[in-house]
Amino acid sequence: MTLDGVFLNVSIISAISILVAASSFLLGLFVYLNDTKNILNRSFFALTFFTALWIMSVQVAISVPDAAVILFSRRLALAAAVWIGFLIYYFSYYFPRPNKSYQFPFMWVAMVTIVISVVSLFTSYVLSNVTYIAGQQRNVYGFGYYVFAAFFIGSLLLGIYNSLSKRSELNREERIQINLVMIGLVVSGAIALTTNLILPQILGVYDTGQFGPLAVVIFVCLATFAMVKHHLFNVKTIAVELLVSGMGLVILLMVLFASSNQDKAMDLVLLAITIIVGTVLIDSVISEERQKDNLEKLDKDLELANNRYKLLDQARKEFLSFVSHQLRTPMTVIKGYASYLREDGFYNSPDKVKDLSNKITDAVDRMDSLIASLLDARTLEEGKMNFAFQQIDFVKLANSVFEELKSSGIAKNLALSFETAVPSITVSADQIKLRQCVQNLIDNAIKYTSSGFVKVRIRTDGEWVTMSVQDSGYGLSDQVRGSLFQEFVRDSAVASKVKGLGLGLYITKEIIKAHGGEISADSEGEGKGSVFAMKLKVTPQ
């Protein structure tokens, strides 16, 4: 059955083949236009382009009566098939991620592809001639045909290997995508190989060649399904684009094969309407998809923000609970000693009353210190802490803090040392705040070391000065180290290891940061001591 048209004697099979070629080409084009920079999109487009080229070459060969054109078209089909083989291998290697088991041998595979395709197209080594027997075309192949067949079959097999070898690394959706694409390619390729190579050459069956191109419809359908249902290439509008293009193509064919000028004119009008309406439809679908994407993104952002708020709220509650616990300790001491004053027999001498007064004062000072930390943290949070920068001798400052705190270390029988590589070094700093930081680090080291040593060292490389405080104390687990410089300690189990309100190091960190410096903490683990270090910029002399 044929369609008598303008200049071709076209069968129904040929018409369908042309449609399949156009669909394949358009599919690849839409994928490419979706992301022109992505190598996978580009290689997929190239694959569909050569597939369409192969189909059209075969169609030209069976539709046109000119012998030279037939021979050239047949050779062009073979050359296109070589590139299809290469692209199946290439695409399967890179999709969705490159195979880890080997490096793609691009240079020599590309060279072999170019050589075989050029030889197929321009020489008689692969296809030497096309003859006719009982009105049917017969290809007469040269010895190069076996090289061509081996290359194509090898590409298919390597494509299957690439897909199977990376299955374990892929997530569920990627596995479905690769299954659909590779099944489509391999089945279409295998059918085309059978109808266009094996049956004619090996079994002498020559009238199946025109059916080979139809097999490509399997690849087109499976790839389209993968895109629509399983987000292959993230092409969201492919269905409507293909539908509109398909409709346009069918109407175009109707125009080409219209029997009268009146029908042709009507079909042309219909084609114009289809193009206009189709373009508007595609635009609106793209716009809708974009809005949907924006809404999804907003939704995700909102969920993230909500989760963050919940975490912060939880941290705030835990922090408040912890603050109340810490403030209650000095209050317990004050109230406890006050209760002794009410009881007879406990504090009945001036010395004991003085001792009690000292203990109550110490407890009040401790509460005041805790409250001061809270206020400092609040000021830092609001970015309102003021600094009075001046040039100060950092070695002198650190040494004076060390001397002040030494006695509490000596009382615990700790070995204390202060070493400095330079006798003095100048930094630009707020003296009071920097002193607070140095005090925090040395005081912590002494407090959290029950036996052993506390070593304070100052080093400089000319540009930076680093003070490190090393101790043989409780050490830090990874969990505690992660929370050390945070404002809110989230876990009461961690919080119990961090004395005071746990704000000292946060405040120290923020002050050092405001001075353009850095602070760090390191430890080999619980019970293995720790090293805290602060780094400041040296004032050039």
Next chain:
Amino acid sequence: MADERPRVLLFVEDEPDIVELYKIAFEAEGFTVDDSPNGKSALERISSYTQNDFSRPTVMILDILLPDISGMDILRQVRKNPLFNNTPVIMFTNFSSDDIRDEIAKTPNTKYLLKVQTSPPQLVAIVKQMLGIK
């Protein structure tokens, strides 16, 4: 029930100021106060006692937020020890928690007290009541 053993209190508390504060009242009432600043050393001490050891604690006061392990973990270990499964224990903390309160309510011969609400004389009175002594 009272017995003839010495009044020995195991006080597991990491704040020296708190230990010193309450020790005065207990020692004035004839208690021997054995204090431990962390959970691990307390557990080692508890597991070292034997049936014939008359210096073993007759009452325990446990802080909850300790530097190494939770006081609640110590309580659970104490209750598994046959020597101490009925020893009066006071969970002594400034940390308010309904969950901890509920767990302690289900544990026999165990109380949950807030430090800031319990002066030293009051704590001594509660301990004496739990021991059944005047």
